Structure formats: structure tokens, C-alpha cells
Amino acid sequence: MAKCPLCGKPLDWGELIEQMLNIDNAEEITRDREKFMEAIEGFAFKCPHCGEEFYGKYLPREEAEKVFELLNEFKGSIDWENRKVRLRLNSLLALDKMLENWDKKVKREVP
Numbered sequence: 001m002a003k004c005p006l007c008g009k010p011l012d013w014g015e016l017i018e019q020m021l022n023i024d025n026a027e028e029i030t031r032d033r034e035k036f037m038e039a040i041e042g043f044a045f046k047c048p049h050c051g052e053e054f055y056g057k058y059l060p061r062e063e064a065e066k067v068f069e070l071l072n073e074f075k076g077s078i079d080w081e082n083r084k085v086r087l088r089l090n091s092l093l094a095l096d097k098m099l100e101n102w103d104k105k106v107k108r109e110v111p
């Protein structure tokens, strides 16, 4: 799971994405994978624990890509009026990882 590169505390993806929702073309960015990844990498996020800023390029890219998929997979995942993420992204990421591991396990057990 994503961690603050400075204090090491776990970060909530929903909170991180909400920090990005105030940029001008946020709506457009969240719909375009390349723009989204680029925006994340260059964005200065603020850690809610230590208050320090760090660039999104220090976040796990694999998770950022999954977040993009989740945001686009679910209709109404973002409440644009209130600039809030409606999905519990961390729970969904954890579930996704669990299913992935389960899938691997099942495949290993099949002779």
C-alpha cells in the first residue's frame, strides 16, 4: 500500500486523489490514463500525517494505475460537485490484491 516517502505512514488513495481534484482540468485528467499518470507523478501531495510535501512519482505506480481503472470502472466514483472520491480506494485495492493472490494460488494448485 502507498506510504508517505518521508514519514512512512500509510496513505489513503481517496485522500490523495481528492488533493488532485482541484486542478483545472481534473475531470479530463481522470479519464485519460496517460494524463492521469503524468499528473500524479508531477503533483506535490501533502502527507496528512507529517504535513510534508512529496511528488506522486514516489507513490507505487502499479497502484496508481489500478486507481485509475477503479475510478473509471465505477460510475459516479467522483462527486465533482463536492470534489470528493466516493470509492473506498484502499479497500478496493486490497481486495484486488487478495483476488490476484488467490488466483495465483488456485493456478498453482491445478496440476
Ligand SMILES: [Zn+2]
Residues within 6 Å of the ligand: 004, 005, 006, 007, 008, 009, 047, 048, 049, 050, 051, 052
Ligand atoms: Zn508523512
